Amino acid sequence: MKPITRRFGSINRSTFHIFLFSFVIAGAVFCGLSGCSPKTTEKIRITIWHQDRIDIRVVLEAQIKKFMALHPEVQVEQLFKETESLRSGFIIAAIAGQGPELVYGPADQVGPFQVMDIILPLDSLFDKSYLDQFDPKGLTYYKGHLYQIADKLGNHLTLVYNKKLVPKPPTTEKELIDIGKSLTRDLDGDGKPDMYGLAWNYTEPFFFIPFMTGFGGWIMDDNGNPTLNNRGTIDGLKFIKDLRDKYKIIPNESDYEIADILFKDGKVGMIINGDWSWSGYEKAGIDFGVAPLPKITTTGLWCGTMVSPKGFSINANVSEEKKKWSIELIKFLTSDENELEAARILHTMPTKKSVLASDFVMKNDIMRNSQIAIEHGRPMPVVPELRAIWDAMRPSYQAVLGGYKPAEQAAADMQNDALRKIREMNE
Amino acid sequence: MSEKLKTKTFVFFLIAPAFLVLIGVVIYPFIFNIIISLSNMSLSHIKDWHFVGLRQYVKVFTEESKPSFYDVFLKTIIWTVVNLFFHVVIGVFLALLLNQKEIRGKAIFRTILVLPWAVPQLIVALTWRGMFNYEYGSINLMLTQWFGLPAVQWLKSPVETFIAVIITNVWLGFPFMMIIALGALQSIPHELYEAADMDGASWFHKLKNITIPLIRPVMVPAITLGTIWTFNNLNIVWLVSNAGEPSDQTHLLVSFVYKAAFNFYRYGYGAALSMVIFFILLAFSLTFMRRTKATEAAY
Numbered sequence: 001m002k003p004i005t006r007r008f009g010s011i012n013r014s015t016f017h018i019f020l021f022s023f024v025i026a027g028a029v030f031c032g033l034s035g036c037s038p039k040t041t042e043k044i045r046i047t048i049w050h051q052d053r054i055d056i057r058v059v060l061e062a063q064i065k066k067f068m069a070l071h072p073e074v075q076v077e078q079l080f081k082e083t084e085s086l087r088s089g090f091i092i093a094a095i096a097g098q099g100p101e102l103v104y105g106p107a108d109q110v111g112p113f114q115v116m117d118i119i120l121p122l123d124s125l126f127d128k129s130y131l132d133q134f135d136p137k138g139l140t141y142y143k144g145h146l147y148q149i150a151d152k153l154g155n156h157l158t159l160v161y162n163k164k165l166v167p168k169p170p171t172t173e174k175e176l177i178d179i180g181k182s183l184t185r186d187l188d189g190d191g192k193p194d195m196y197g198l199a200w201n202y203t204e205p206f207f208f209i210p211f212m213t214g215f216g217g218w219i220m221d222d223n224g225n226p227t228l229n230n231r232g233t234i235d236g237l238k239f240i241k242d243l244r245d246k247y248k249i250i251p252n253e254s255d256y257e258i259a260d261i262l263f264k265d266g267k268v269g270m271i272i273n274g275d276w277s278w279s280g281y282e283k284a285g286i287d288f289g290v291a292p293l294p295k296i297t298t299t300g301l302w303c304g305t306m307v308s309p310k311g312f313s314i315n316a317n318v319s320e321e322k323k324k325w326s327i328e329l330i331k332f333l334t335s336d337e338n339e340l341e342a343a344r345i346l347h348t349m350p351t352k353k354s355v356l357a358s359d360f361v362m363k364n365d366i367m368r369n370s371q372i373a374i375e376h377g378r379p380m381p382v383v384p385e386l387r388a389i390w391d392a393m394r395p396s397y398q399a400v401l402g403g404y405k406p407a408e409q410a411a412a413d414m415q416n417d418a419l420r421k422i423r424e425m426n427e
Numbered sequence: 428m429s430e431k432l433k434t435k436t437f438v439f440f441l442i443a444p445a446f447l448v449l450i451g452v453v454i455y456p457f458i459f460n461i462i463i464s465l466s467n468m469s470l471s472h473i474k475d476w477h478f479v480g481l482r483q484y485v486k487v488f489t490e491e492s493k494p495s496f497y498d499v500f501l502k503t504i505i506w507t508v509v510n511l512f513f514h515v516v517i518g519v520f521l522a523l524l525l526n527q528k529e530i531r532g533k534a535i536f537r538t539i540l541v542l543p544w545a546v547p548q549l550i551v552a553l554t555w556r557g558m559f560n561y562e563y564g565s566i567n568l569m570l571t572q573w574f575g576l577p578a579v580q581w582l583k584s585p586v587e588t589f590i591a592v593i594i595t596n597v598w599l600g601f602p603f604m605m606i607i608a609l610g611a612l613q614s615i616p617h618e619l620y621e622a623a624d625m626d627g628a629s630w631f632h633k634l635k636n637i638t639i640p641l642i643r644p645v646m647v648p649a650i651t652l653g654t655i656w657t658f659n660n661l662n663i664v665w666l667v668s669n670a671g672e673p674s675d676q677t678h679l680l681v682s683f684v685y686k687a688a689f690n691f692y693r694y695g696y697g698a699a700l701s702m703v704i705f706f707i708l709l710a711f712s713l714t715f716m717r718r719t720k721a722t723e724a725a726y
């Protein structure tokens with residue numbers, strides 16, 4: 001048999017043909033896997049990207065199954081993504097004309113998504129009678145249009161307390177300090193506390209907001225301009241530093257994981273944490289209660305947390321047919337029955353007026369106190385500039401706690417950094 | 428069809444799939460990155476972006492930020508040099524030990540020593556972060572209870588945090604160098620050592636004149652790769668320092684890029700900064716490979 005080349009002397013014509021045939025087969029298989037082959041299923045696929053924790057995913061999955069049982073022609077898939085990768089991944093996918101039909105998350109993602117024009121305005125897609133069923137806090141409007149419909153309200157911080165250690169939760173900062181002092185103990189006599197009164201993730205500025213609002217501050221004005229250099233920021237920073245250095249009721253160093261473990265181990269009596277944490281404490285066997293964060297007596301203001309609805313937005317690239325089913329799915333997942341089911345299992349705050357007025361929400365101790373905390377709180381701004389504000393707050397906030405910047409200087413630096421970062425973002 | 432044409436066709440079919448993949452995953456993104464780096468693409472110009480020339484590159488070098496590009500660049504160099512030094516020294520030292528004939532159970536030791544490399548970086552980083560906690564972390568518990576030393580504020584002060592992330596990455600990185608060095612050591616003909624023994628050469632002379640020159644052709648590309656990986660290592664710094672804490676003092680150039688592009692939607696600026704990093708690493712690699720004569724044969 002005649003060889004094909006001199007260089008590949010050992011390869012004859014039939015070997016060459018086998019190779020070519022294999023290559024074509026491999027190509028066909030690859031093509032088939034990547035969707036070049038004709039569709040084998042007629043089902044309409046709707047995908048939801050979300051950043052919900054595992055116990056919420058379980059409830060969501062069960063509700064999706066119910067929806068698919070009602071509509072066998074639709075295949076719904078939920079895909080978990082960590083908050084940051086959901087946000088950047090959705091931006092990249094949607095800009096390229098792809099991405100999931102529905103994106104679910106806290107309301108602050110609406111700002112950047114709207115500016116990039118990658119989510120649809122929902123006003124005209126849902127009728128007024130349906131939207132009227134919601135508490136206004138559950139509908140996120142931006143630049144005059146509705147962009148997100150929430151099934152959960154909150155993402156808010158509360159004071160979670162171990163009932164065995166704290167029979168009655170504090171209502172003022174003075175009571176908080178007194179209870180904290182009584183709980184902070186050196187059990188083994190080595191000169192270091194083995195138990196603390198309070199813990200929370202005090203490296204993250206989101207957890208600083210209640211102290212800032214308690215002392216009369218807020219992060220931005222109605223036009224989205226930062227207002228960080230204020231008395232509330234300064235006094236809030238000093239108060240946290242005093243809790244650690246003067247009253248010594250919080251651990252020397254505490255991020256989210258450390259605070260969470262200390263509370264679960266019964267080594268702190270109280271923790272500042274959100275509605276997402278409660279089911280974990282239930283599973284850990286802690287007999288816990290939930291209370292709104294205390295009032296600051298000098299200002300008469302409650303420590304108000306940031307409140308953010310969590311809900312669904314529709315990808316701007318969605319086809320007409322998929323849009324129809326996406327709307328149906330949102331209506332189903334925000335139905336009274338499903339919102340109430342989620343509230344019962346997860347203690348998340350519903351967004352429908354009828355569910356908010358239900359016996360379970362009104363009479364359950366955790367739900368009632370959670371609602372009070374929401375009432376004391378302020379809505380999280382949805383403008384993209386919020387990202388710059390968090391990033392401007394973080395370094396100076398940590399510098400104060402690290403002891404290498406006074407609170408007054410920190411507040412001024414936060415403001416200047418926020419202005420600079422917003423300018424850079426909008427360049 | 429002529430024989431020559433047939434050869435070329437056959438070669439074309441052989442390399443075509445790989446070349447197509449290369450275009451898709453390397454060449455196209457690289458060229459697109461260059462284009463973005465010359466544009467004003469950002470949050471407010473994501474779809475209507477246009478070319479702005481070298482403006483983003485000028486910003487990289489002149490923009491007032493805390494920390495500045497130069498601060499972060501210096502920190503990145505310190506990070507890379509210190510990490511590489513310990514990776515190579517610990518890796519080669521352990522490889523020399525494992526290469527000794529007298530040591531029994533080499534396979535067990537080798538497996539144990541490779542473990543840091545086998546554990547996912549996310550788990551390693553978060554475990555070390557917990558270990559560096561001031562009150563409850565095992566590092567401070569050991570320092571105070573076993574050695575009577577004062578506890579260190581590992582994650583609260585900039586210098587200590589930087590040391591903490593370096594320690595974590597040294598622990599993660601030495602097994603790679605150890606495996607590479609061990610492979611190189613095992614390929615050295617034993618006769619060379621026997622001849623040196625007959626000439627009365629000391630351990631140090633054998634190391635200097637036989638071992639190091641003969642493992643160099645393997646180690647230099649490994650060090651070059653290690654430098655690029657370490658320079659561009661986002662995970663450890665980001666996770667151990669919790670995204671640059673405290674006060675954005677624990678950033679490397681690559682985490683700076685990540686923040687600009689994905690936290691602040693400054694795609695043009697981020698692309699320009701990533702091109703600067705690319706040219707820094709390209710210049711280093713070419714210079715290092717040429718000066719160390721890594722591509723020359725050892726024998």
